[in-house]
Amino acid sequence: MEKILTKNVGKPNSQDIEVYLGGGGYKALEKALGMKPKDVIAEVKKSKLVGRGGAAFPTGLKWEFTRRESAEPKFIACNADEGEPGTFKDRVILLNDPHLLLEALIIGGYAIGASKGFIYIRGEYYREIETVEKAVEQARTKGYLGDNILGSGFSFDVQLYKGAGAYVCGEETALLESMEGNRGCPDCRPPFPAESGFLGKPTAVNNVETLCNIPAIMINGGEWYSRIGSPDSPGPKLYCLSGHVNKPGVYELPMGITLRELIENHGEGVKGEFKAALPGGVSSCLLANLDVKLDYKSVARAGSMLGSGAVIVINEDTSIIDVAKNTMEFFARESCGKCSVCREGTRRAREILTRFANGGGKAKELDLMLELGEVMYDTACCGLGQAAMNTTASAIRLFREEFEQKVRK
């Protein structure tokens, strides 16, 4: 497959605007500025692009909702907080091809009618922040940012925000709270950011990888894009392969390759014997079947979620209880504490799993944890609490006997 998202990765000085322009960069912006904003959105809708940040919401629709709002000004915010354990794909773009992201963000701003964009990058990404800062300066100097871009009458500028070490700030409403100078606690929805976002104004929040599909869609058309990969959720995907594999890394592949193909053809096989994998980081459910296609619909049908595409492979030598406990330590620490069901639920689950890990579990606690997972899914305010029990619940469902062996006799 011809690379779309990582086509410039590996070129010398790929982060420099001259190199980007040499490869046809900012041509998509030129083309988009010659179209009506609503036609830009129509093209994105035709592409069937869905968000790559986790929730898989159709990008064209999100832009249309934001555009339709009457309140002004409008904003577009790029989510570069990349925090889901096992996810390290956005960093590849930020570091190697920041102009691809900027071009996409400007097109997005034009489409929804925003004159200001933000990029919220996690604070630990020092080099990425520096690279994007430089790219913004270069784009300003060349007139791709600022007033009356390319003589189109459209003005747009970009501001960077740095995160300061909080996973939950990747959740879009928490991200906006954080930008507003508040604690990064998620808000209840509705209203969605498209209606009431940054400073209460309509805001489109898009993931880095999602946005980086836009220039190719502008150049080649939505129709072309919709034929790549899986018909249900088309396009290329940056799969982040980690855990017990021989060659971990970020692989750009057409959506819908199987877990087996990813691990064997690209990851050079499992280190040890395959036991299970998490297709969408620690917020997803374990898969024990290697023939699942890694597109949004197929993974959902298999009972899990593709999320950000963080594929974590686990081998036979690993205790599934230790895996569940590790994920729960993460959620208990990262829960913002706003909803009691998430704050207390993650802590109690961590305690129970610690007891199981030490051979002191109670039999009835297994069903209790499954029930807790359902309650959290139904009642937690944001995706963190809703998904926190996924790995644990799937571990109990798939490997119940392992837990039963750890029940106190």
Place this chain on the structure above:
Amino acid sequence: MNVSVWKTKVDEVLKRSGKSKETLLPCLEVIQEACGYIPQEAITYLRENLDVPSIDIYGVITFYGMLTTKEQGKYVIRICDSLPCYLNKSDGVLGVIEKELGIEAGETSADRQFTLEVVPCLGLCDKAPAMMINDKIYGNLTEQSVKKIIAELNC
């Protein structure tokens, strides 16, 4: 603490981004970067300049892992314990670091050379187990390699 270290930085941010609450996090970040922690005088200064109550400023500081009111070591070691690193034996590496430094996760050494923190995924899972020391990345850690890294910082 030499006040001018953080004050000029904060004034730059205020000048660039304006005196509003949206500037709070960027201000705290430059203070943290300049001093290695956020001193009380800086909080007072922000309260006066941004018109945000101290309690809200503390609220923000305590929310974020990279902000702190406690003085930190010259080297802040952030070692990841999320699943991909855990599967690649990050706990063994953490144990060695704790032993070498004589402190536990969350502590700062008495000579203020090192602060050790266990953090969630750093986006370095292809180099698991991984850590950062200040802004530098260290990956594919082993119990041997981490000993060497610390020895080099210690001299």
